[in-house]
Amino acid sequence: MSLLAETTETAHHLEPLITDLGLILMTAGIAVLIFRKLKQPLVLGYLIAGFLAGNHFDFFPSVKDIKSVEVWAEIGIIFLLFSLGLEFSFKKLMKVGGTASITAGVQIISMCLVGYSVGQWLDWPKMDSIFLGVILSISSTTIILKSFDELGVKTQRFAGIVIGSLIVQDILAILMMVLLSTIAVSNQFSGGALLMSVLKLVFFLVLWFLGGIFIIPTVLKKTKHLLTDEMLLIISLALCLMMVILAANAGFSPALGAFIMGSIIAETTQAEHIEHLIKPVKDFFGAVFFVSVGMLINPDALYEHAIPVIVLSIVTIFGQSISSTIGALLSGQPLKDSIRTGMSLSQIGEFSFIIATLGVTLKATNTFLYPIVVAVSAVTVFTTPFMIKYSQPFSEYLAHKLPRKWTKRIERYSASTQAIKTVSLWQTVINAFLIQVIVLVVIILAIILLSSRFILPLVNDYHLGNTLGALIILVILSPFLWALAFRRVATAEVEQLMYDRKSRGPLTMLFFVRIVLSIFFIGLLLNIFFSPQVALIALIIAVVIYLIFQRKLHIQYHKIENHFLTNLNDREIAKAKRSRSDLSPWDGHMAFFDIAAESNIAGESLKDLQIRENLGINIVSIKRGEVMIHIPDANERVFPGDEVCVIGTDAQVQEFKKYLDQHEMDVSPEVVEPDIVLRQIELKNHVFHGKSIKESRLREKTKGVIVGIEKRGKRTLNPESNIILEKDDILWIVGDKKLLWDLVHD
Structure with missing residues (x-):
């Protein structure tokens, strides 16, 4: 009986938290529908909906426990x-x-x-x-x-x-x-x-x-x-x-x-x-947060x-x-x-x-500040899209109306600012010095503080425990202490500065500061584990040992540093590998669009639509149900429900989107893994040298289209078929993934 009562009591205890969350989500859902229909920012809708659903209005369902709203708001902040x-x-x-x-x-x-x-x-x-x-x-x-x-x-x-x-x-x-x-x-x-x-x-x-x-x-x-x-x-x-x-x-x-x-x-x-x-978690708790903020407005x-x-x-x-x-x-x-x-x-x-x-x-x-801030935010959130939208015409109007003398001075200042954005040798050296010193000091200090808090109490009661503890920490610190004292930074810039006699003194001081810092931290650690007299003797011994094992410490530190830099740069390296086939000279990329049932270009052939000629964009595939049409010819038609893949620059893709919008298209870009890909190919194969693009039959061999070519540093988008291929030309080809792979590895 007592267990049942306890369970019932627990259920009643949890109920306000659950019911209030249900109210928040219901309110957020209604706000999404209304403000999406009105084409207004959803955040504004969440705030207003939360305001109306708060416990200040009797004619709407209200939260029962304001504390539970604050809990959900705090969770929302964390995930946001x-x-x-x-x-x-x-x-x-x-x-x-x-x-x-x-x-x-x-x-x-x-x-x-x-x-x-x-x-x-x-x-x-x-x-x-x-x-x-x-x-x-x-x-x-x-x-x-x-x-x-x-x-x-x-x-x-x-x-x-x-x-x-x-x-x-x-x-x-x-x-x-x-x-x-x-x-x-x-x-x-x-x-x-x-x-x-x-x-x-x-x-x-x-x-x-x-x-x-x-x-x-x-x-x-x-x-x-x-x-x-x-x-x-x-x-x-x-x-x-x-x-x-x-x-x-x-x-x-x-x-x-x-x-x-x-x-x-x-x-x-x-x-x-x-x-x-x-993203779904962010959207969920973002809605909870903004609705909760609205509920807290008085x-x-x-x-x-x-x-x-x-x-x-x-x-x-x-x-x-x-x-x-x-x-x-x-x-x-x-x-x-x-x-x-x-x-x-x-x-x-x-x-x-x-x-x-x-x-x-x-x-x-004071309590009045919070609702005022939320109200100001709601007003400025509402005005933001209009401020961005009308910023271009206003900037053109202001540039036209301002005195010519002012605009000329602004232009001159802008040009001169861009021209003087160079970094001096000393600035490079100081930046490198500060970054290395700050990073290493933080690491060393963190290890020392952790050892004094956790290691020292463990070894204090044992014979030679302090000696063993200090030795273990010194071994752990040794690569970082070596780097703080001796690792060279901005090597090329330092060598250039050393030719100037006036620079040798400051450079020597920087080196001396690093050595003093490393000795100070060794002494700080030893002073934690030993008396000052013993710490002084141990300091001398430690410095001598570090000097003897310099090379090994150098190798060990570089292993640690390389591991860190590999992790730090992994994402960029992976991204660079994925984007090697991008049309980087022209900022080109692939985009996918759906042909709506009510589109008035449905049924038209690519030849009649003249999309490449008018917009400079290439249609490289059409997906029709389970059928994929790679590199469609000019007589191919587009039909309702087709998914077309196009390739072009940001501006061209944007123009194509406008073109589709004008023809009442429902545009819904999707992320898919295409069977056709864009590849950058350096023309090393002598078989193609001296032939035109048409004679090389590269289009037929790759079931693709050549969308770009670089000859002696000059880049051309959508090259003509009579262009002669030469050694070291770089081609950008959209085509069948397997055939392109075979071409590259042939």
């Missing part, structure tokens, strides 16, 4: 940032360059100052104003990328600047979350506390990244043949939650841990596959603070646009691209919610 990390990759930050860094930096600094000033003008407390400044400075990655996809501008130049800026913003947002946590907890602006928080963040970021890249890709590669999709999904989520626990125990936000693990997995060869598996607070919502919406739209435009101009971008970049970044989104939630959780901000 994990999926964002999967799309991020730390190496992307290294590639975005100065343009994105300057644009994002100017925007964030400007908006932090503007937000703080507006908060003070509204007579808000200082802490609320600080949080407001940070909240208004972070644009929405989710909304912008979704809008780019819907408007078809993702491949344009300004979009690259925007995406690079978003990457920098995301990193800075993580840093600012840590700083805000420190300020909120201490409730004071201590420079020393902030510096320690930054150093702690850098230490853990470097440590987690190095450890993650060294271990996780190796494990995934070794177990690849054992992993099913189900197992890979479970392992990925387990790794995410493991890092969430580590981050929380280290005193950071759980969202930071999820983001970092996503970024680590993004460097593996299975990143795309994992991203594909995670309409009374919105009514009471309607004026701040309107003011902050205007400040966000214009402030973000102007500051980002100025940042892009300062980085040397042309006027039109800068304006389009600024107008695209004119909103706040998911990170703003997270920072607002942080303020509420830490009790650092």
Whole structure:
């Protein structure tokens, strides 16, 4: 009887959590249908639906337990940032360059100052104003990328600047979350506390990244043949939650841990596959998060603070646009691209919610800030697609209306900025020196701290235990200590600088600093295990042994480094192998489209449609039910339900998509494994030398079509059949996979 009562009690205890989740999902489903029909951003629909389904309205079903909503919202944040990390990759930050860094930096600094000033003008407390400044400075990655996809501008130049800026913003947002946590907890602006928080963040970021890249890709590669999709999904989520626990125990936000693990997995060869598996989870918890955010809005607070919502919406739209435009101009971008970049970044989104939630959780901000932020986000989310859509005509209008003297100066500045983007020898050497020292110091310090916490208590009570423990740790540290002291960096640049007598002194100092650091860490470790006198003698012995075994330590360190670099670059190497057959000179690629039943080109022959002649695109296959027609001839017709595979540049594929849309086509690109492939072939076979493309009969031999040729560095797309083939020509051929393989290996 007691067991039954206990079971019933447990069921009643779980019920609000389950029923509230059901309400959240039902609300999200209705929002998806309505806002998809209205062609509006789904995030806006989730927010409004959650707002109406919250417990502030009696005429809608309401959540029973607001705590359960907060739990689902926190889980939503974790998986949302994990999926964002999967799309991020730390190496992307290294590639975005100065343009994105300057644009994002100017925007964030400007908006932090503007937000703080507006908060003070509204007579808000200082802490609320600080949080407001940070909240208004972070644009929405989710909304912008979704809008780019819907408007078809993702491949344009300004979009690259925007995406690079978003990457920098995301990193800075993580840093600012840590700083805000420190300020909120201490409730004071201590420079020393902030510096320690930054150093702690850098230490853990470097440590987690190095450890993650060294271990996780190796494990995934070794177990690849054992992993099913189900197992890979479970392992990925387990790794995410493991890092969430580590981050929380280290005193950071759980969202930071999820983001970092996503970024680590993004460097593996299975990143795309994992991203594909995670997508339903991300969509599920993303919907839960945004609906939960809407449920937490208090309409009374919105009514009471309607004026701040309107003011902050205007400040966000214009402030973000102007500051980002100025940042892009300062980085040397042309006027039109800068304006389009600024107008695209004119909103706040998911990170703003997270920072607002942080303020509420830490009790650092007043309760009215959260609903105001969500309302401002809803307004700016709604305006974003229109800002992006009309950015091009507005940029052209402004460029035409501005005084000619101004536009000339901007053009001159842009050209001169691009011209002076060179890196000095000293800059290269200092960068290499700092990267190596920071990485090695973090590794060495982490091992020493772990040994003092876990190894020392184990060996302290045993005779010679300290000696054995110190010896084991010194052996583990030895490759890293050798690298810190002696490994050469930027060798070519250092040799060039050594010719200049003035440079020899600073270079010698850099070398001396590294040796001193390595000796300091040896002494630090020995001092933990022994008394100072014994530690000094052991230090001398250890340094002598390290000098004797230099060569072996050099080999051992390079094995460790090569393993790390292999894991780090595996994804890019695999991607390069897959894309060797891409039409890289012209940015060409394959795309798949379905012919709709109501299409008015159905039944027409390729000869009559003149698609290649008018659009420059090649139709390389038609799939009709179970039948695949490779390299269809001019008399072949397209029919309803056909799947056509085309090949061309981004612009050509986009034009073809417009062409299909004009003829009322339902376009649904699919990822498939084609029987026909695109291959890049270097013409080494002398049989074809001196013959024209037509005489070589390459089309017949590969059941394909030659879509590109490079002769003596000059590239031609869709070459004529009378072009003579010569030695070392490079051909791009679309054809039967097996026949092309035979041709290459003949």
